[in-house]
Amino acid sequence: MREFKLYDTLSRTVKPITTSEPGHLKFYSCGPTVYSYAHIGNFRTFLTTDLVIRTAEAIGWDVTYVSNITDVGHLTQDDVADAAGDDKMAKALASKEGDQFANVWDLARFYAVAFEDDWKRLNLKTPTVRPRATEHMREQIVAVEDLIKKGHAYETPTGVYFSVDSFEEYGKLSGNTDRENLQVAVRDVVQDDNKKNPADFALWKKDDKHLMQWFSPWGWGFPGWHIECSVMAQKYLGDTIDLHGGGEDLKFPHHECEIAQSEAGTGKPFCNHWMHVTFLQVEGEKMSKSKGNFFTVRDLLEQGFDPIALRYALISVPYRKPHNFTIQTLKDAEGNVERFREAGRRIEAILGEGWLESAGDFGSDQLGQELSGIYEQGLNAMLDDLNTSVAIAKALEGTKAILRISSLSESDAKEGAAFLAKVEALLGITGLIATQEPEEEAEPEIEGKLVSVWVTERDEAKKNKDYATSDLIRNKLTAAGIELRDTPDGTVWAKR
RNA sequence: GGCGACGUACCCAAGUGGUUAAGGGAAGGGUCUGCAAAACCCUCAUUCACCGGUUCGAAUCCGGUCGUCGCCUCCA
Incomplete structure (x- = not known):
């Protein structure tokens, strides 16, 4: 059996991936929140997980790959402490682009479809399971009840919180073990005085005004951001998974919280190997949604760039290095x-x-x-x-x-x-597998016949040494985006 | 405040103790071609931000200096 080495955030070393079942990798990768089109930075992460799968398969492993879609609008500041910001999806709905949607459900559905579309065009492997947060509400509620029962969570007038002090190892992934630093890290977050520790994070948020809400033992509300991944990973991959990944920003608090919830719940190790992808930069600067200096996959494809070239460019620098995309x-x-x-x-x-x-x-x-x-x-x-x-x-x-x-x-x-x-x-970079959307394929059929007529015409002219005519035809075709190449076996053409 | 990354040719970038410092782009020359395009061939860093140190030997390890950037908050 060949070794597949990967940097592990938890042990801070490059080490071989171990699989609980020989030759079978159980891999969970955090997907996007679908409130807008995905940008190329998102895809640097997803492409990296795609390469993990391809590499594992190249050495004969089976891979069960779970990558979720977060379609609940979590609160923008529900990270370390609790909730006080706006809902991401509600915000998107209220924006100019949001006018086209009837409600947040509609918006989430639209961007989820767009996301899977981009995914296919960039030639990513389809996950074994692509679960959605909204389809696992019952499991999330059960998990929260279980944590309360086991003494790791408690209810307040605003929600249900995970007690960080009840889990000794909180902070082991990110290195935020120092409680003093944790206080600094949470300094900007609005506090709930009823929480036992300011670092306690939300498992369930009570809110009967929220645009997406479900009924729970604690009344109407919605789940905390972190619980969905714990629940879905366990449901599809078991209590202990082999590998878990995501963008570097997810290390803390998201993955830290996943570990706490999962291990407090099951009493078993949640995951044996953690990978995090370093953020992509654009033209030497960090790109972010709030700055607005980002390219979506769509932007670039609409400008005529080849999706496979985009894939190539995004994976051309190893995932742990800063990659300056230009x-x-x-x-x-x-x-x-x-x-x-x-x-x-x-x-x-x-x-x-x-x-x-x-x-x-x-x-x-x-x-x-x-x-x-x-x-x-x-x-x-x-x-x-x-x-x-x-x-x-x-x-x-x-x-x-x-x-x-x-x-x-x-x-x-x-x-x-x-x-x-x-x-x-x-x-996946040879461009030899078509990733175009099916509806675009009908037209080139007719177009191809037209081009062939001109190419034959030009070959006639060339044979007669009428280069003025042959060059005229070539120039016209070039202007139309058709490139000609004369080879010993005749003239071939390709779209540029 | 805490944690971390990076600085290699005109540009992107691999290499983290030892023969000629990967690869791509750009540039220049050539083959092919009616001319192109494509493809192929050749050229293109005695040198790895700077200064010290360790070593028989360093781009690679250690210390310092300067510079750039990221995460810890939305965000992959």
Whole structure:
């Protein structure tokens, strides 16, 4: 069994992931709150978890991957202490963009669909389960009742709170073990005088005015932000999970609170390995919703950028390093994705359609051995705390080895196919799998026929050495976004 | 106030004790081509912010200086 090493926030070391069942990884990754379109920073995190799955599968592991959607509008300051801010979703509904929605439920549904759409376009693997907070209300209420019963939570006139002092190890993940520092950390949060400790966090908030509310043993209200992940992780993965991840901001308080709730409830370790993704920066600066200096995935795709190039750009720097995303990075990525596609086109010319799906393993000939070695180096880089920079360099190295061969033999093409198929499975950046939305596919059919007519026309002109006409046609097509390439086997075209 | 990251060529960036400091972009030259495009080939850091130290040996370890940035609050 091969080792898959990843930095673990809890032990603060890079260590091999251990799975409770051999070869079966149980992984929970915190998803977004759906009150707006997801931005590229969100996706740096989700892409990182996607790479964990791909890497695990590349060494033959089964992965049960749970990634939730938070569709309850939690309070904006319900983090360390309790609630006092506005509801995120209510805020979104009240904003200009919110006018199109009848209510918060409608809004959550809309952005959840948009999110899954972006997810597919960036070629992320579909989770085994994608649970929603609103669909697990009963379980959350039961969990809160259980914590009260076990003496870890108590009711006040404003809600139900988890007693931080009842859980010795509170703070072990984030290092916020020093109660004095905790006081500093919670300084700006509005306090509830009925709480036993200002750091106690909400499990249930009483509020019969809230836009989303449920009936509970404590009256009308809604659940605290942290309890949903504890409940859903346990429901789908069991009391102890192998790996849990999310953005670096979730370390404290969110994951700290998840640990406290879960372990206080079950008496068992909640999770053996924690990973956190460092925030993405844009043009050298932190991006955030409140600053408004962010790109959504949609923004960039609407500007015509290739979704796979966006994926490439977002994973090109290892996840624990600060990554300064720029438009230039994205443009650089486009060229490289195009190189994978070019290699794919050459292979398809020999093996025909379906070559990627039917690609086999490496052979024993020289090219097969060379590509096999390069792929192994890339895989090893991924197994060493997801070194995507090296893995991508290896993907390009192998692709160049394929492109270097001016005339591929059938055996060469098969080796190349094996390489590209493995790279695609591991990194998802070759652009050889269509991620376009289905409705966009109808039009190119007709368009393609029109282009073919012009290409034939131009070939005629070229044959007659009428270069004025042939160049005119090429220029017109270029202006229309169609790029022509004359190859020994004839003219091929691609959309730019 | 607490915690942490980073500073490598024009740009992005890997490398964290030892042969030639990955890879990509840009730039320059070349092959191919009617010309292009694409692809391929070649060139492009004796040097890793700065100053000391440890060591046979450091971009890599230690100390200091300067600079940039992030998390702890909404946010992945």
